[in-house]
Amino acid sequence: MTTETNPAVSSPPAHDADPMRDLLVRVRQLESQVAQLNDASRRSYFGFHHPIDAQEATYPPRFAPPIIVDGEPLPIPPASLRPGYAPDDDALYLKWGKFDHDFILGIVGRYLDIQQPLRVLDFGCSSGRVLRHFETERQSGGWRLHGVDAQAILIEWLRSFWPAAYDVCAANVVVPKLPFEDNYFDVIFGISVFTHIKYLWDGWLCELRRCLKPGGLCLQTVHCEGAWSLFARSDADWQINGVPDYVRQHREMDVDYLFFNKSTTSNTFYKRSVVEKMFGRYMPVREILDPPEFSFQDWVVMQKEGLRPELPADKLAPVLETPPETKASGGPDSVK
Numbered sequence: 565m566t567t568e569t570n571p572a573v574s575s576p577p578a579h580d581a582d583p584m585r586d587l588l589v590r591v592r593q594l595e596s597q598v599a600q601l602n603d604a605s606r607r608s609y610f611g612f613h614h615p616i617d618a619q620e621a622t623y624p625p626r627f628a629p630p631i632i633v634d635g636e637p638l639p640i641p642p643a644s645l646r647p648g649y650a651p652d653d654d655a656l657y658l659k660w661g662k663f664d665h666d667f668i669l670g671i672v673g674r675y676l677d678i679q680q681p682l683r684v685l686d687f688g689c690s691s692g693r694v695l696r697h698f699e700t701e702r703q704s705g706g707w708r709l710h711g712v713d714a715q716a717i718l719i720e721w722l723r724s725f726w727p728a729a730y731d732v733c734a735a736n737v738v739v740p741k742l743p744f745e746d747n748y749f750d751v752i753f754g755i756s757v758f759t760h761i762k763y764l765w766d767g768w769l770c771e772l773r774r775c776l777k778p779g780g781l782c783l784q785t786v787h788c789e790g791a792w793s794l795f796a797r798s799d800a801d802w803q804i805n806g807v808p809d810y811v812r813q814h815r816e817m818d819v820d821y822l823f824f825n826k827s828t829t830s831n832t833f834y835k836r837s838v839v840e841k842m843f844g845r846y847m848p849v850r851e852i853l854d855p856p857e858f859s860f861q862d863w864v865v866m867q868k869e870g871l872r873p874e875l876p877a878d879k880l881a882p883v884l885e886t887p888p889e890t891k892a893s894g895g896p897d898s899v900k
């Protein structure tokens with residue numbers, strides 16, 4: 565298994581002999597092999613639906629019993645199926661997801677009529693950490709809830725334990741294609757998904773645009789300058805291993821964008837002004853919000869062109885027009 569690094573910093577000159585460094589390189593190679601073996605052992609059981617799985621057998625997964633929490637209408641997934649989000653703390657897992665739900669609802673309410681029965685897609689829904697909190701809107705507002713994720717096992721868990729009204733299915737990470745008709749959704753949101761889309765981010769934006777109704781909202785989180793600095797300075801393994809040496813050596817983001825590592829463990833960073841330009845080519849960027857509580861990711865609020873019949877044009881927020889230089893984080897976009 566290879567890891568993509570900046571060749572300028574990863575290949576020392578041949579004459580520069582250093583046994584410690586050689587040893588370190590060997591340790592890294594061995595760690596990489598262990599990771600590959602772990603990956604392979606997981607995939608042979610149930611994992612990502614990639615074309616490379618074609619020669620492998622897939623058996624039904626064995627799930628630990630779902631966790632039932634008083635007052636929660638839907639079961640919560642076991643720790644192993646909450647990758648990255650409070651696997652060992654049920655209360656925090658719920659609180660965090662509810663916070664993100666409320667934050668999303670707050671944005672949507674500023675652009676669309678949330679009393680209407682909206683069709684919503686959680687793009688990269690994982691095991692429903694955030695989607696679950698839209699149960700109230702589903703029950704009393706008639707919202708139609710959909711989720712897709714590239715990790716089939718997470719979708720399989722949702723299919724096994726949540727009501728069929730949740731329309732969930734596995735997506736691929738190879739071709740930007742979703743199984744929905746044109747102009748279908750009022751809202752598509754994705755938390756920490758474009759932060760990992762190294763390949764075809766533009767194709768994915770086009771695909772999300774295709775699935776949105778005219779005037780529909782696309783809310784996505786991204787890593788911008790603040791996240792770069794965090795990865796550059798912090799000491800957790802996932803942060804150290806999540807970026808190339810270049811980031812650790814340049815604590816302030818000094819490139820327009822950076823895409824790192826293979827598809828399932830990748831991280832992407834964009835300057836905020838670049839998000840406006842690059843994402844804005846595909847859908848007008850209405851605003852970019854500073855990371856809210858619990859997060860170091862900025863929120864990009866895009867809106868597909870075309871008027872929604874139920875909203876007068878003057879209720880739409882203007883497209884972001886402020887020159888990029890004045891939009892440093894902490895500016896008037898801030899939601900803190």
Ligand SMILES: C[S@@+](CC[C@H](N)C(=O)[O-])C[C@H]1O[C@@H](n2cnc3c(N)ncnc32)[C@H](O)[C@@H]1O
Pocket residue numbers: 648649687688689690693694712713714715735736737754755756757760761768
């Ligand atoms: C960091 S997790 C965030 C999960 C979830 N959005 C949340 O906030 O709890 C990113 C998720 O996006 C999924 N993902 C990444 N690329 C995807 C793609 N192109 N299509 C669907 N899901 C994708 C991954 O499988 C993973 O579950």
